[in-house]
Amino acid sequence: MLFSLKQSIAHGDDLFFIFRKFLVKGLIQFFYILIQDQLINGRPLYELVGEKVAEWGADCMGDEYSYIGAVVGATYPEMGKVLREIMPKSYILVPGYGAQGGQGKDLVHFFNEDGLGAIVNSSRGIIAAYKQEAYAKFGPENFGDASRAAVEAMVADISGALAAAK
Numbered sequence: 368m369l370f371s372l373k374q375s376i377a378h379g380d381d382l383f384f385i386f387r388k389f390l391v392k393g394l395i396q397f398f399y400i401l402i403q404d405q406l407i408n409g410r411p412l413y414e415l416v417g418e419k420v421a422e423w424g425a426d427c428m429g430d431e432y433s434y435i436g437a438v439v440g441a442t443y444p445e446m447g448k449v450l451r452e453i454m455p456k457s458y459i460l461v462p463g464y465g466a467q468g469g470q471g472k473d474l475v476h477f478f479n480e481d482g483l484g485a486i487v488n489s490s491r492g493i494i495a496a497y498k499q500e501a502y503a504k505f506g507p508e509n510f511g512d513a514s515r516a517a518v519e520a521m522v523a524d525i526s527g528a529l530a531a532a533k
Contacts, residue, residue, distance in 0.1 A: 413446060417453040424457050432484065433457045439477065441469025441487070448476035451484070459485045464521060465492025471521075471528030482529050493517050 405412045417437060424433025433456050439447050441463035450459065459477050463469040464487050477485040496502045496517035497510045505513035 414449060414453060417450045420457050421454045424454070428456065431456070436460060438462065440467070441473055441477075442467060444473040444476060447474070451476055451479070455479060455484075457484075460488065461485050462488045462490075464525075465489040465517070466495075467491075471524035471526075472531075474525055475528050475532040478529060487521075487525060489517075489521055492521070 407415060420435055420437050421433075424435040427434040436458035437450060437454060438460045439450055441447075441461050447459065447461070461469070461474060461477050464474070466489070469487075469489075474485065474487060477487075492499075493514050495510075497505050497507055497513035499513075499517070501520075502513035502516055505516070
């Protein structure tokens with residue numbers, strides 16, 4: 368796997384994200400949790416994978432951050448805090464803001480102290496914002512305006528949480 372990553376980066380490919388903690392329904396979720404939360408020598412598997420991300424990323428640095436990052440769900444803020452400490456030079460892609468329950472206060476530790484290092488994603492919360500009570504006044508015909516309002520609220524929420532954490 369490391370050879371494939373290094374080979375792709377050497378050919379100018381873009382950023383790689385290594386792992387993810389996410390919500391999956393049913394039997395797949397059961398088996399995923401068995402693997403994801405497995406303890407190895409008393410430590411969670413995600414910490415060991417995070418160490419590999421940091422190690423591999425050290426050889427694949429851009430100006431400030433590595434070309435190898437991780438995906439960690441917004442609804443797992445404690446995991447984000449641990450992984451940010453392990454991977455200070457890796458981007459963390461953070462899905463799960465909004466519709467899945469992630470909030471600005473949950474995301475503070477995904478960022479470095481300078482407010483950088485995390486890429487927060489909110490798909491349903493933005494695309495279908497007009498279906499939410501807060502943006503229903505826009506209606507389906509003005510879904511773009513509802514989406515813009517949802518993005519502005521998201522930016523304000525995350526920025527406010529980061530400012531309050533300082």
